[in-house]
Amino acid sequence: MRRQELDRRQATGAGWSRREFLQKTALAGAALAVGATAGGASGSGGSELPTRVLGRTGARVTILGLGTAPIGEARGDLAEAVKIFSEVIDRGVSYVDTARIYGIAEEALGQVLATRRDKVFLVTKCWTDSGQRAQQMFDESLRTLKTDHVDLVHIHNIGNKNLDKxxxxxxxxxxxxxxxxxxxxxFIGLSGHERPPHFVKMLETDQIDVVMNVMNYADRNIYDFEGTVLPECRKRDIGVVAMKVYAGIKGGFPNHRKGWVGCNTPPERMGQALAYALDLEGVHVANVGPFTMEQAIQNVELARRYKPLTADERQDLLAFGRELAPTLGPRYGPVA
Structure with a gap:
C-alpha cells in the first residue's frame, strides 16, 4: 500500500486532497494523547497548547507556529485570511510567522493583530542581502502589520543569498x-530551505537568535538540517523552528512555484510527522502553514495532543521517509 501510494503521487505530482485530509486526519488525532516532552513542553489538561522556551531568546511560545504563506500567497482572499488567522490565534497559537513577500498575509495580520498583538510572538522576514532594501521591506512590513515592532526578523532564505553582501x-x-x-x-533570525552550510557560517557571527529551516522525516535524507545545522544551534542555545514538517505545504500552491509539490504526508501520518519535528532535540516550534480553516484547526488539535513518538513509530516513519525522499529530490534548491 505504501509503495502504491508513492507511485501514485510521483506520477501525478499531487499532494493529499482536502477530502482525504478531513477523512483521515481524525485517525492521527485519535492516536495521540496529551503529553509533554523532555524538551520543555508544558500542557494544561489538553485545554492549552504546550509551550517551550525559544532558546536564548527566553520567550515562551507555543510548539505550533502559524505559517501564513499558503493563505497569503496562494489564496489571496483577505476576508478568509483574517478569519483563519484570527481563529488560530484565538485557539491559543502564539508564534505567528509571516513575510513581506507572502501576498496579503501581512495585510490580513494587520487587521487581526489590532486586538491581539499582545498575544503573539510576531515574526516577519526580509528577502534581500542589502541593508537598503531591507529597510524598505521592514518599514513596509511594520506599516502593513500596523505595529511599531516585531519580535523577530529573519533574513529570508539565507541559502540563496550572497553571504559576503x-x-x-x-x-x-x-x-x-x-x-x-x-x-x-x-531578535534576529535566519530562515531557509537550502544550503545548510550557509546557516552554519552565519551562526558563527554569534548575532543570530533563531533559525527556521526544513526538518521532516523525508527531507532529512536530502538536506539534513538535522545533522548539520541543528547541532550548531544546540551549542549556541539558538531558538529553532522546524518548517515543512509534513514534507511539503499542505494544500500546495496552485499554479504557483513550479516544482514545489503539496503535502506528501498521508493524513493518518500527520500527527507522527509533527511529532518527529518536535521530538528533535533543540527544536522548539513546528511552523505549519494551513491552506483552509479545516487544516488550521486540525493542526492545532494535533499539536494539542502531541506526545513523543515511540521507538517503533519513529522507526516506521523514518523508513517511510527513506522511500519517499527519492521521489522528492532537492526541490527547494541546492544542498551545498
Whole structure:
C-alpha cells in the first residue's frame, strides 16, 4: 500500500486532497494523547497548547507556529485570511510567522493583530542581502502589520543569498542589528530551505537568535538540517523552528512555484510527522502553514495532543521517509 501510494503521487505530482485530509486526519488525532516532552513542553489538561522556551531568546511560545504563506500567497482572499488567522490565534497559537513577500498575509495580520498583538510572538522576514532594501521591506512590513515592532526578523532564505553582501557594512545583518538596538525587533533570525552550510557560517557571527529551516522525516535524507545545522544551534542555545514538517505545504500552491509539490504526508501520518519535528532535540516550534480553516484547526488539535513518538513509530516513519525522499529530490534548491 505504501509503495502504491508513492507511485501514485510521483506520477501525478499531487499532494493529499482536502477530502482525504478531513477523512483521515481524525485517525492521527485519535492516536495521540496529551503529553509533554523532555524538551520543555508544558500542557494544561489538553485545554492549552504546550509551550517551550525559544532558546536564548527566553520567550515562551507555543510548539505550533502559524505559517501564513499558503493563505497569503496562494489564496489571496483577505476576508478568509483574517478569519483563519484570527481563529488560530484565538485557539491559543502564539508564534505567528509571516513575510513581506507572502501576498496579503501581512495585510490580513494587520487587521487581526489590532486586538491581539499582545498575544503573539510576531515574526516577519526580509528577502534581500542589502541593508537598503531591507529597510524598505521592514518599514513596509511594520506599516502593513500596523505595529511599531516585531519580535523577530529573519533574513529570508539565507541559502540563496550572497553571504559576503549579507555580512558587509551595508548588508542586511548590520541593518537588522541597528533595528534591534532601536527596539523595532527583539531578535534576529535566519530562515531557509537550502544550503545548510550557509546557516552554519552565519551562526558563527554569534548575532543570530533563531533559525527556521526544513526538518521532516523525508527531507532529512536530502538536506539534513538535522545533522548539520541543528547541532550548531544546540551549542549556541539558538531558538529553532522546524518548517515543512509534513514534507511539503499542505494544500500546495496552485499554479504557483513550479516544482514545489503539496503535502506528501498521508493524513493518518500527520500527527507522527509533527511529532518527529518536535521530538528533535533543540527544536522548539513546528511552523505549519494551513491552506483552509479545516487544516488550521486540525493542526492545532494535533499539536494539542502531541506526545513523543515511540521507538517503533519513529522507526516506521523514518523508513517511510527513506522511500519517499527519492521521489522528492532537492526541490527547494541546492544542498551545498
Amino acid at each position: 549579507v555580512l558587509a557594512k551595508d548588508g542586511i545583518l548590520e541593518y537588522l542589528l541597528r533595528q534591534k538596538e532601536a527596539g523595532k525587533t527583539r
